[in-house]
Amino acid sequence: MSAKVCGQIPYIKWAELQIYAEEFPQVTDGIYDSEKTNELSRLLKIAASNTPKKYFKEIEAAAGIFNGLAVIVSIQRESKNPDKTKPKKSKLFPLLPTNRRNFLSIAALGSLAAIGSGITSQYLQMPKVTWRMANFLDGIYDQFIISKAPYIIRERIKKITNGRFEIEPLNDKKILTEDILKDVSDGKKVQxxxxxxxxxxNxxxxxxxxxAIPHGLTPEEQTAWxxxxxxxxDKLTFIQKIYQRPELDLNVIPFPAAATGAQMGGWFKKKIETIEDFNGIIMRIPGLGGEVLKKFDVNLDKDLPGGAISLxxxxxxxxxxxxQAAEWIGPYDDVQLGLHQAEAKYYxxxxxxxxxxxxxxLVNKDAWENLPPHYQEVFKSVCLETYTEILAEYNQKNSEKLAEIYKLKNITVSKFSPEIIKKTKEETTKLLKLYASNNDLFGEVYQKWNSFKGGMREWSNLNQ
Known part of the structure; x- marks a missing residue:
């Protein structure tokens, strides 16, 4: 095959450098300082994995450098071990004899190194950035699937950027979701x-x-939304642009980072067969769902003395x-919380x-705009990957745990009646329309969301 394809250095050279970089510490064992050779190997592997196409020629030159280094190694080994058995030849770095041709190759290493150094310079010159992250779970509920997301994001960003972009946990075990929104918007305490x-x-x-909106989008539809x-x-999604509206007075950009998928309807200490059965119970439930249930005389835990009950x-x-009732997420996390043993036998x-x-x-807008574009792309990609990964794990583990719950003699798994679904859906629509009539921004977004849902649902229904 020709050394060049369509005027470009073929991809084989790219792979060649990665292999040379991987083998280099073993080939130079005992000749050079192992810490330095390992560091050089690491930097070249990063470059070979991430360098843009415009550096193809430099990649080829760097591969040549590594071939030349093999010659130097062979000479030094022979001089240090004149009476010992020669080391086994590497398939990647043949121990070549020192003839005139190899001497010229070695002499050329200085100029080639100057060219090849440009490959990794962009990574070495990337700024060191450190952010702090608030977390509404903050390490005290590590048993949940959702708890993994912040850790995954921090560690992957650190690894991909070779430690140049780090996110440190705040470790505030009493921070609330609304506090996180305000602190991130301010940007002084956390970024x-x-x-x-x-x-x-309001x-x-x-x-x-x-x-999440009651009776809203399915997980697939939600991801599209x-x-x-x-x-x-547009640089920002529709949802991200909402956060920029002056009515909210926020300095925040949100990035989807985890999803639970479909959830269960909660644990109850008595049967809920009709809408009237909700009357008078006290339930742990946050968000708009709780506001809908208040219309059916459900009392919410957040209204109790002392406020909302912690997880x-x-x-x-x-x-x-x-x-007398509580909801969390779904079978796996609910069992981790011990709700199957809390004397609420109707699930x-x-x-x-x-x-x-x-x-x-949530990301402080100023911190985001000051972030190098390369780091921005890393951050977005890692968040989206984590979102998908967490959603997939919930689907898998919830199905497995539900099968176990079905076998428990003291638990009854039941479906809400059609009447309950119908009446809660009607009350949800009334509530959303009420908010829309009282708030122009809510009304604008509700109209867009409702239209999006209608179009998506026509498509989704075709595949049921």
């Missing part, structure tokens, strides 16, 4: 935050369209009859109030 959208302030209710742009050329106290509150579905819940990585 980003992992959070769900469970805000009490002006922030419009942001629920980026998280989160990535939707009014104009394909680690939900099971005890059920056993003590402080509350209902579907979780109509959160059919496709999203958790965001």
């Amino acid at each position: 980003c935050g992992f959070s769900g959208i469970y805000y009490n302030a 002006k922030y209710k419009v942001l629920f369209f980026g998280c 989160l990535l939707y742009k009014e104009d394909p050329q 680690n106290k939900i099971a005890k509150a059920l056993r003590d009859d402080k509350i 209902y579905y579907p979780g109509w109030w959160e059919p496709s819940t999203t958790f965001d990585m």
